[in-house]
Amino acid sequence: MRILINNESVVCDKELTIKEEMLNTSSTILKNCYPLSWEETKDYTQYYYPEDYSKCVIYDDNENLLFCGVAKRTGNINLNPRQFHGCDIEILDFKTFLSEGETLDFVIKDKTVLEAIQMVIGAISNYGVELGNININGASDTIGAYSTAEKTAYDVFNYLADITQSRWTTRLIDENTIAVDFYDPDEMPSGTQLNYNQQFFEDNNIVDITYNYSTADYRNKQVMLSKEVYADINYTETILADGYAHNYTLENNIYGLVSVIINGVYLTIATKDEKELGIEADVYYNPGSNQIEFDNLYTAGTPITVIYTPLVQGRQVIFNDDEVERIENNIGRKGVIARYENRNDSLSSDELQAIGQSYIRYKGSAEITLTVKTQNVDLWNVGQCVSTINMPLNQLNVDYMVKSKETNMILTTGDIFYTYTLSSSFNSENAINYFDNQRAKASGNIKSGDFIDRNIDINNQANIIFNNLVINEIEIDGDNILNCALNSPLIK
Numbered sequence: 001m002r003i004l005i006n007n008e009s010v011v012c013d014k015e016l017t018i019k020e021e022m023l024n025t026s027s028t029i030l031k032n033c034y035p036l037s038w039e040e041t042k043d044y045t046q047y048y049y050p051e052d053y054s055k056c057v058i059y060d061d062n063e064n065l066l067f068c069g070v071a072k073r074t075g076n077i078n079l080n081p082r083q084f085h086g087c088d089i090e091i092l093d094f095k096t097f098l099s100e101g102e103t104l105d106f107v108i109k110d111k112t113v114l115e116a117i118q119m120v121i122g123a124i125s126n127y128g129v130e131l132g133n134i135n136i137n138g139a140s141d142t143i144g145a146y147s148t149a150e151k152t153a154y155d156v157f158n159y160l161a162d163i164t165q166s167r168w169t170t171r172l173i174d175e176n177t178i179a180v181d182f183y184d185p186d187e188m189p190s191g192t193q194l195n196y197n198q199q200f201f202e203d204n205n206i207v208d209i210t211y212n213y214s215t216a217d218y219r220n221k222q223v224m225l226s227k228e229v230y231a232d233i234n235y236t237e238t239i240l241a242d243g244y245a246h247n248y249t250l251e252n253n254i255y256g257l258v259s260v261i262i263n264g265v266y267l268t269i270a271t272k273d274e275k276e277l278g279i280e281a282d283v284y285y286n287p288g289s290n291q292i293e294f295d296n297l298y299t300a301g302t303p304i305t306v307i308y309t310p311l312v313q314g315r316q317v318i319f320n321d322d323e324v325e326r327i328e329n330n331i332g333r334k335g336v337i338a339r340y341e342n343r344n345d346s347l348s349s350d351e352l353q354a355i356g357q358s359y360i361r362y363k364g365s366a367e368i369t370l371t372v373k374t375q376n377v378d379l380w381n382v383g384q385c386v387s388t389i390n391m392p393l394n395q396l397n398v399d400y401m402v403k404s405k406e407t408n409m410i411l412t413t414g415d416i417f418y419t420y421t422l423s424s425s426f427n428s429e430n431a432i433n434y435f436d437n438q439r440a441k442a443s444g445n446i447k448s449g450d451f452i453d454r455n456i457d458i459n460n461q462a463n464i465i466f467n468n469l470v471i472n473e474i475e476i477d478g479d480n481i482l483n484c485a486l487n488s489p490l491i492k
Contacts, residue, residue, distance in 0.1 A: 001411065002059040005050050005071065005089075009036040012086075014411040018058070018067050020382045021404045022169045026093040028058070028067055034086035047085040049077065056091045057175050066407075068175045069093040094178045095170045097127045104148035104156065113164055114139040116146070117157075121180060124153045132171060132179030135187040138164030144230070145255075145287075145347055159345060162355040165362075167401075169383045181383070191384030191402060194370075194422075196391045205375040207417065211396060213368045217425075219339035220323035220364055224356040227344045228288070229314030230255035236307050243300030250290045252310035255347070257285045261305040262298065314349055318356040320364045339363075367425035370400060373417060380405070380420050398424050 003010050013031040020026045034048045050071050058067040075088035104123055108116045114134055121131045141164065148156050161168050161182065171179045183189075194200065196209075239248050260267040260283045267282035272293070275284050284293045292306065319336075327335030341359065346352045370388075372379070380386060386400045400422035408417045 001061060001066075001409070002063075003030065003033075004055075004057045005033075006054045010034060010048075011036050011039065016409045016411070018407045018409075019404060020407075022167075022382045022401070023403060025095045025099075026067070026069070028069075028091050030056075030089045030091065032084070032086045033089050034084075044084050044086075045081065047077070048087055049074070050087075050089060055175075056089075065172070065175060067091070067093070068172060070096065072096070093170075093172070094128060098124070098129070098157070098170075099152050099154040101127050101152065103150050103152055105150075106148055108143050108146040108148065110145075111143055112140050113143065113160055116143055116160055117180070117182065120148070120153050120156050128177050129153075129170075130173070130177055130179050132181040134182045136164050136166040136182050136184045137187075138166065138184075139182075146345075151345070155345075162358045163351050165354065165358040171383075183383070185385065185399075185401070188383065188385040188401070189381075191380040191386045194372075194386055194388040194391075194400075196388065204379050207373040207375065208371075209373075210371045211368060213366045213395075215366045217363050218366060219337050219359065220320040220327070221336050221338040222318045222356040222359045223338060223340045224314070224316040224318070224346075224352040225340065225342045226314035226346045226352055227342075228253060228311040229346060229348050229352065231310050231312050232349065234258055234307050235310045236305065239304050239306060241298035241300060241302040241304060243297065246295075246297065247291055247293050248304075250292065250306060250308070252308075252312070253288055253290045254285055254292075255287060255309040255311050257283065257292065257306070257308045259305070259307040260292070261307075262302060314346065314352050316349060316352040316356050318353065318360050320360050323364055362425055365424070367423060368396060368398065368400075369424075370396070370420075370422040372420045372422065374420070375415075375417060377407075377416070377418055379418065380422075386422055400424050 001016070003012065010030070010033050012033040016028065016030070018026070018028040033050075034044070034046075038044055038046060038048075052071060052073070054071040056067075056069055056071055057065070060066050069091045072090045072092045074090075077087045078085060101124060104120065106119070106123070108119060111119065113136070117134060118131060121129060143163075146156075146159070151159075157168050157180065160166075164182075164184070166182050166184045167188070168180060168182045171181060173179050192204075200206070235252060237250055239250075257269050260269060268280075269283050269285070270279045270281035272284045272286045275281070280295075282295050284295070285291065288311065298304070324335045327337070329335075339359070341356075343352060343355055346355060380402045382402050382405050384402045386402060388397050388400065391397045401424075402420055403423045404421040406419040406421075408419070410416070
């Protein structure tokens with residue numbers, strides 16, 4: 001085995017575990033790690049402290065790439081001058097940059113899901129991310145408008161997976177690149193079928209299989225809420241011009257301004273972002289605001305007809321009727337198990353409904369977990385779908401997703417054990433970036449429009465900053481303020 005940190009060869013304890021995760025960040029811990037050069041000098045009183053986000057690459061004896069990532073944190077390092085000064089280092093794969101990298105700042109409008117994925121990949125390509133396999137049924141579905149502002153790529157990928165009821169993961173391509181894959185569970189690559197018999201155990205060097213189940217996140221009723229979604233119908237409102245104001249207030253916040261009519265004439269419309277880009281129109285508005293701005297003044301009392309798609313409070317309820325009935329039959333009383341979710345990042349009732357259906361699909365049954373310990377490296381790959389037959393309990397004969405694969409290498413003996421974790425739940429809620437993910441759900445999504453390049457003409461625009469500014473008042477010369485000269489001195 002060969003381990004490099006910032007292109008420097010290092011050594012560690014003779015036991016190493018690499019955990020590959022489909023949903024969480026893959027990781028490994030290098031215990032008692034120190035530079036290989038110490039072996040040459042035999043001076044173990046030196047200190048080894050790799051910088052955070054140092055690149056780490058691990059190869060096997062055949063120079064096959066086993067793992068690649070960045071150093072994230074160390075354990076306690078002994079400062080006693082008479083003691084060994086190696087350290088324990090946690091290494092996370094490059095998936096961590098999907099949640100830690102820069103937040104996005106564009107709007108996905110009238111794009112298919114596939115185009116949206118491509119837009120996100122393009123925005124984060126500098127992090128070594130490329131488009132992988134996209135095998136989802138909803139790839140051609142159109143997204144009306146979704147703001148990525150202040151959301152990470154991880155947040156947006158989760159959203160796109162939820163509205164298409166698909167799952168996503170990453171694959172290591174080489175030491176510089178990972179690919180992002182999207183799969184519908186029915187389209188996930190199939191792994192070797194688990195046939196519970198003696199022959200399967202022998203053929204695949206199975207050491208042990210255990211199972212457990214959990215209803216910790218179970219629900220058969222899902223209530224989806226959003227602060228604002230666009231209404232299914234347009235709203236017509238008539239306002240009266242007052243002869244002096246350019247700005248008027250509507251009853252509801254605006255998703256889209258459809259028409260503005262004065263004396264039978266349809267006025268031209270643009271967003272205020274478009275106005276900043278130099279687009280001229282008769283009427284301007286900001287999606288998410290209830291304010292409209294007219295370029296011209298109109299005679300007092302002139303009726304103005306405004307037709308727009310308003311933003312209203314969203315609420316969708318999804319049931320799994322079969323599961324409700326099952327529980328009612330078991331306990332002889334009401335069997336509804338409800339969960340409530342605020343998804344203010346959703347802008348339409350259809351999207352709320354799709355996300356709720358995704359929750360019911362992936363969280364609407366008990367999660368069964370199979371843990372398979374073996375010495376077969378090629379039994380399954382993370383992200384594969386595994387079917388089972390002949391299980392000792394009929395409830396265990398379901399399809400599973402390979403959520404993780406642990407590789408435990410005992411270098412002193414040459415033994416390598418592989419632990420596969422198979423889950424009947426395709427739930428994507430996980431530990432990675434959990435709190436940011438909740439923040440993304442809570443953030444509003446009221447911005448619409450095309451991708452906006454915010455270019456600033458530095459030749460014609462400047463910011464003037466005064467530090468510790470003091471303005472002294474003095475008497476003015478002249479009969480009135482409007483005609484007098486401005487001669488108040490500015491003193492720093």
